[in-house]
Amino acid sequence: MFEAAGLMVFYENMLALNNVSLQCGANKIVGVFGANSAGKSTLMYTLSGIILDIRKKEEMAGGERMTIRGRIVYEGKDIMSDKPSLRARKGIILCPERRRIFPESTVLENLRIGSYLATTAQAAETLDYVLTTFPALKRILKRFGGFLSGGEQQMLAIGRALMAQPKVLLLDEPLLGLSPAIQYLLAKAIKEIRDQRGMSIIVSEQYARPIIPIIDYGYILENGAAVVEGSKQELLDNPDVKSAYFGN
Amino acid sequence: MDIIIYGIINSVSLALMAVGFTLVYGVSRLPNFAHGALYILTGYLTWILMNRAGLNYVFSAIIALGLTGLIGAAMYQLVLIRVRGMPISEIIASYAIGLAILEGLRWGGLKGGTFRLPPFVEGSVTVLGVSVDFQRIFVVILGATLMGALWLFVNNTKLGLALKGMAQDERAALTLGIDSDRMAVTATAIGSMLAGAAAIILLPLGSIAVESGYHVLIMAVAVCIVGGLGSWTGAVLAAFIIGFAQILSVVYFGAHYQAVVALLAIVITLICRPSGLFGRQKELEERV
């Protein structure tokens, strides 16, 4: 069980997350939907601990003052003060917004860098699994990360995150900018990964439509606050949600 | 032929001087201005261990390298960590440490001429009609070996790959459990040891003098700026360009133009191609 309660994040005086609480049970897929600037990435950075690093850098550079409040309980412990590398070690792995593939490394090297936390055996097994799940990567193992298409980048980003042996996988807008066909393929792969490898997955998106079929539970984020939450069916039946997040 | 052979020797020397500086900058965006001081310090420690503690050459060199690595790590852990992300402070702090080491050594009586490391093997050979002493042959062989070993380390070990990831995208590396402070300490320690290794290989050609500490720093900075800050391929290429340019200047204009070449290379690079041959300046601008 992965549980966040009362998350508040201020960038200077701007409230980016307003008292957000969220839960993700074992082997569940949870969706977080919100428009641009709703606070999805801020939430993902807070859950993965990257926000602590962002705050540290702002402090060093004498930039804006950030305030972070709330609790994140994982495996019975509050991990809010754990730095990102420690949270990753505990199995909380973020696949960040806009993928952040290592551009000067090949596809294979991206995956190998991803296996930093894995044992040799785990790395070999996971590499096999990633290439079976995303066969498209097999043909481009030697290509540099900087030369990949958006779809290839996203498969690689998810594959690289899997190499880190996640127990809670955080996906920040994995479908952004991709064609409907690839969106469908990726959504299917995300569900498969959960079914086959057993992990909790929290996925954020602007549009709910391609992701909603695979989620167990979802939250709607507006201006930093979780305004609606519910099971897949409850979200589908909610008229406000329907008009705002199932459009086009 | 002279030009080619001495050009290669000079280029490899420059690459040796610069590689540690590039590594640290590439991984942690930290310009380590104590680089030249660590170079001289390793030479001095080796000398002390040999001449005062009576250890043999190889032992002294290994212990001196280890100590320099520890000093580099301590320098990061105690001082530089507090100013991370503030480039000007990073430069001032590391330069201040460098000054303290170099001027401390000067105050302690380190003067050129008296302190020398012996060449590994005395004598010279004739290579393609040019007479070259053994030490310069060692420079090329050990220099190439060291770069090769570094390449293998960076591309094949978990730690090396983590350093490579951190160098390319810190935030992505963080999400994979790679810790930025730990990588920075590691890079600073390895970078310091590379400065030390360069010293042990190169110092037998001259004497251990405070001035060469400053000289090495200038050369490292020149190579990195021309090659593109943080690019390892760029640094090697730049070492060869500056290395050959220096030898050519000696042949055609006289020895004292050698120092000007490196500075001229910096100026020309900054005017024509500010990000260097393989620069990441654009990315750096994006980060801001």
Ligand SMILES: Nc1ncnc2c1ncn2[C@@H]1O[C@H](COP(=O)(O)OP(=O)(O)OP(=O)(O)O)[C@@H](O)[C@H]1O
């Ligand atoms: N480093 C920062 N400094 C100041 N404000 C920030 C910073 N990062 C995010 N914000 C602000 O916080 C709010 C939430 O941003 P966030 O990136 O979390 O939104 P998002 O839901 O991920 O949007 P998108 O769909 O565009 O990715 C926005 O108004 C944004 O401008």
Ligand SMILES: [Mg+2]
């Ligand atoms: Mg976002």
